[in-house]
Amino acid sequence: MCSAETPAExxxxxxxALLTAATGVPSRLAATGAGIRVxxxxPTELPPVTFAAILDALSAGARYGHQRTDVxxxxxVEIDDEFDDEPVTEPEPVTVTGDGTGTGEGTGTGDAHHDETDQEE
Structure with a gap:
C-alpha cells in the first residue's frame, strides 16, 4: 500500500514539471535533510520567456541557486518538509519586447534565497 504524497512532495x-517544461530536460528530485531538492x-540559450519561467519556479521554494560547472x-530549488501549503501557480505571461527584454511579474511565493555558489546553506 502506498502512502499519500506530502504537501512538500x-x-x-x-x-x-515546471522546470522540465521550461528547460526541455527532465528535472531531478533528491531528498535533503529538511525536504526535497529539485x-x-x-539549455545553453535562455530566451527571456524561458528565463522568466525558470525564475518563477525557483521563487516558489524555500531556497534556490545556480551552479556552474565545466559541463x-x-x-x-529546495522545498522544506514544513511549508505553507499555498499552491504553485502558473507564471504570469511575459511580454518580450523587440530588444529581447521581457516584462511581467512572477507569481512564486516563499522565502527564497539565491546562491550562485556550489555551497549550500
Whole structure:
C-alpha cells in the first residue's frame, strides 16, 4: 500500500514539471535533510520567456541557486518538509519586447534565497 504524497512532495513534483517544461530536460528530485531538492540543467540559450519561467519556479521554494560547472549550468530549488501549503501557480505571461527584454511579474511565493555558489546553506 502506498502512502499519500506530502504537501512538500506535491510542490516538488509541480516545480519539477515546471522546470522540465521550461528547460526541455527532465528535472531531478533528491531528498535533503529538511525536504526535497529539485535540479534542472539549463539549455545553453535562455530566451527571456524561458528565463522568466525558470525564475518563477525557483521563487516558489524555500531556497534556490545556480551552479556552474565545466559541463554546463544547473539551477536548483529546495522545498522544506514544513511549508505553507499555498499552491504553485502558473507564471504570469511575459511580454518580450523587440530588444529581447521581457516584462511581467512572477507569481512564486516563499522565502527564497539565491546562491550562485556550489555551497549550500
Amino acid at each position: 506535491t510542490r516538488a513534483a509541480a516545480l519539477a 535540479e534542472a540543467d539549463l 554546463g549550468d544547473t539551477v536548483w
